[in-house]
Amino acid sequence: MAATATATDVDEATLRTTARLVEGLQPSPAVWSSGLRKRYGRRTAVEDVSLEVGRGQVVGLLGPNGAGKTSVIKMLLGLVRPDAGEVLLLGRPASDPAARARVGYLPELFRYQPWLSATEVLTLHIRLSGADVTARERQACLALVGLAERAGDRVGGFSKGMQQRLGLAVALIARPELVILDEPTSALDPLGRADVRDIVLDLRSRGVAVLLNSHLIGEVERVCDRVVILDRGRVAAAGTLRELLGQRELRLRLTDVSPAAHRCLTAVGSVERSGDWFTLVLPPDPADPDPDLGTGTGNGSGGAAADVVPGLVAELVGLGTRVHAVEPARISLEERLLGILRAGSADRPEDTR
Numbered sequence: 001m002a003a004t005a006t007a008t009d010v011d012e013a014t015l016r017t018t019a020r021l022v023e024g025l026q027p028s029p030a031v032w033s034s035g036l037r038k039r040y041g042r043r044t045a046v047e048d049v050s051l052e053v054g055r056g057q058v059v060g061l062l063g064p065n066g067a068g069k070t071s072v073i074k075m076l077l078g079l080v081r082p083d084a085g086e087v088l089l090l091g092r093p094a095s096d097p098a099a100r101a102r103v104g105y106l107p108e109l110f111r112y113q114p115w116l117s118a119t120e121v122l123t124l125h126i127r128l129s130g131a132d133v134t135a136r137e138r139q140a141c142l143a144l145v146g147l148a149e150r151a152g153d154r155v156g157g158f159s160k161g162m163q164q165r166l167g168l169a170v171a172l173i174a175r176p177e178l179v180i181l182d183e184p185t186s187a188l189d190p191l192g193r194a195d196v197r198d199i200v201l202d203l204r205s206r207g208v209a210v211l212l213n214s215h216l217i218g219e220v221e222r223v224c225d226r227v228v229i230l231d232r233g234r235v236a237a238a239g240t241l242r243e244l245l246g247q248r249e250l251r252l253r254l255t256d257v258s259p260a261a262h263r264c265l266t267a268v269g270s271v272e273r274s275g276d277w278f279t280l281v282l283p284p285d286p287a288d289p290d291p292d293l294g295t296g297t298g299n300g301s302g303g304a305a306a307d308v309v310p311g312l313v314a315e316l317v318g319l320g321t322r323v324h325a326v327e328p329a330r331i332s333l334e335e336r337l338l339g340i341l342r343a344g345s346a347d348r349p350e351d352t353r
């Protein structure tokens, strides 16, 4: 007969099993939301929006003016009450102070007390967050956003761009696990935009999740792992850059293309020809992982398409074809966005909101 386990044995065994289970669990997403809806009077600002931001992921929110981006962000943060839908921030309800304390937020419109210095604004927010931030970290944060020299100046005398830089410092100061940036670069010069890009990439490399709302599509394309496009309050498209743009295309300039060389091209993918230029659309490879994720640029260029090139070129040259140029091709995020929005307005000629 098996020996009876003592209470201590059971407790320790249970604890060990639980610890193993917890270790194996993925952390909850930084943002999880489902079926968000917001109406202002008879106007629908947001309808059935679900989105997720994984830990350490940078997600871009795009869409025309009035698409509902800021409304979605405010619902995610618990600043606006949704009419329907649910939100979890870092695995907790958006209203939970424990979740909010770990979220940094740069609002689209904000104004700090003009009589405070930049250092005093940060000190105030450190106290509000309850985080343990040293004076040295506070100074480093101001330096990160390019305000080290103006730390003691009153913010009433700051330019718009300097106020936005300070807003970014406020969003970052309490070591957040999730940062939500609503139009962080609208007032910034090109250097300031590049700084923000580097800051976002640095956050991602440290496992901090970022939700970025911006009209600067090039910026989104450079730093984001995933993009959610809103149009008239609804998600019009969502996915990685590869999913939205397609990566597997090649453009080749070829002469002396024999029928055999043409067959060689069509064996690789579908071919469109315009003069000497051949666009080769390669079939999607489900086994191919998305190189856009975690590359450090959020902007993979070629991936599997590039792997095809050496063999294809060798075969074409062997068949007597002259190869003048080979380049990966894909549409830009801007072209894709405009296409989606134009298709949306063609489907819905009347604005119902």
Ligand SMILES: Nc1ncnc2c1ncn2[C@@H]1O[C@H](COP(=O)(O)OP(=O)(O)OP(=O)(O)O)[C@@H](O)[C@H]1O
Pocket: 040, 043, 044, 045, 063, 064, 065, 066, 067, 068, 069, 070, 071, 072
């Ligand atoms: N407090 C409010 N009261 C009434 N309507 C509102 C309010 N906030 C937003 N709206 C309406 O909701 C819709 C979405 O606005 P929202 O600010 O979310 O759009 P957005 O995508 O952030 O726009 P933009 O790119 O111009 O900042 C708009 O039609 C707007 O007029």
